[in-house]
Amino acid sequence: xxxxxxxxxSRDTLxxxxxxxxxxxxxVLGDRRLSGRIVEVEAYVGEGDQACHxxxxxxxxxxxMYGPPGHAYVYLIYGMHNCLNVVTGREGFPAAVLVRAxxxxxxxxxxxxKRGGRGGxxxxxxxxxxxQALEIDRRFDGVDLCEVDSVLFVERDTGVPGEQVVKxxxxxxxxxxxxxxxxxxxxxxxxxxVSR
DNA sequence: GGATCGATCGGCT
DNA sequence: GCCGATCGATCCG
Numbered sequence: 446x447x448x449x450x451x452x453x454x455s456r457d458t459l460x461x462x463x464x465x466x467x468x469x470x471x472x473v474l475g476d477r478r479l480s481g482r483i484v485e486v487e488a489y490v491g492e493g494d495q496a497c498h499x500x501x502x503x504x505x506x507x508x509x510m511y512g513p514p515g516h517a518y519v520y521l522i523y524g525m526h527n528c529l530n531v532v533t534g535r536e537g538f539p540a541a542v543l544v545r546a547x548x549x550x551x552x553x554x555x556x557x558x559k560r561g562g563r564g565g566x567x568x569x570x571x572x573x574x575x576x577q578a579l580e581i582d583r584r585f586d587g588v589d590l591c592e593v594d595s596v597l598f599v600e601r602d603t604g605v606p607g608e609q610v611v612k613x614x615x616x617x618x619x620x621x622x623x624x625x626x627x628x629x630x631x632x633x634x635x636x637x638x639v640s641r
Numbered sequence: 642g643g644a645t646c647g648a649t650c651g652g653c654t
Numbered sequence: 655g656c657c658g659a660t661c662g663a664t665c666c667g
Contacts, residue, residue, distance in 0.1 A: 487659070489659075496659070497659090498659075500654085501653080501654060504652075504653075505652080506651085506652060506653085520651095520652095520659085521650080521651065521652090522651095522658060522659065522660060523648080523649070523650080523657090523658060523660055523661080524648085524649045524650030524651060524658085525648075525649055525650070525660085525661085526660050526661070528659065528660085530659090543659060545659085567662095571660070571661070572659070572660075573660050573661065574660090574661075577661095615659070616659075616660095617658090617659055617660075618659060619658085619659090
């Protein structure tokens with residue numbers, strides 16, 4: 446299977462978000478692969494997006510979003526949860542896609558251990574849950590997902606046909622009316638691993 | 642099943 | 655000081 450490269454991530458953020466559905470997020474841990482199909486994402490686009498972490502400009506925390514596409518932006522939320530984003534668009538413009546849910550594929554037993562014995566839809570349905578299941582934390586902030594030997598990357602999988610894509614407003618965001626109503630959340634219709 | 646609320650702490654509005 | 659792109663426990667029905 447083919448490791449998605451810079452060209453995939455350097456496109457328009459909404460296009461990347463839509464096309465990430467159905468692709469495979471892979472975490473290599475020692476000699477094991479933990480992976481899942483991406484079934485839910487959200488786009489965060491530029492300083493003008495009031496829900497985007499870059500709305501107040503560049504800081505040490507969000508610096509990765511200003512960097513080259515195809516890198517990870519991992520941040521800590523509520524003082525305890527990690528969330529994974531993939532940087533998109535052109536370097537210098539802060540935009541990223543938040544990975545909100547996976548359908549587990551490989552290494553399910555290992556993920557279950559990392560999730561304290563929880564399984565089923567509690568394994569990877571939620572941005573912080575999937576980071577815990579795949580052992581993704583701020584060590585990955587700024588890491589290049591397009592490097593051939595990266596231990597975190599996205600692999601081409603089956604994708605999702607248009608009629609299975611559901612678009613809607615993002616979850617849990619604050620901001621102006623535009624930020625609250627923008628249909629920048631994409632998920633796979635009827636998939637049991639989608640959050641909420 | 643859905644709603645509500647406490648946990649817990651780094652970065653900043 | 656304050657608050658958050660959340661989770662999990664607990665309550666109610």
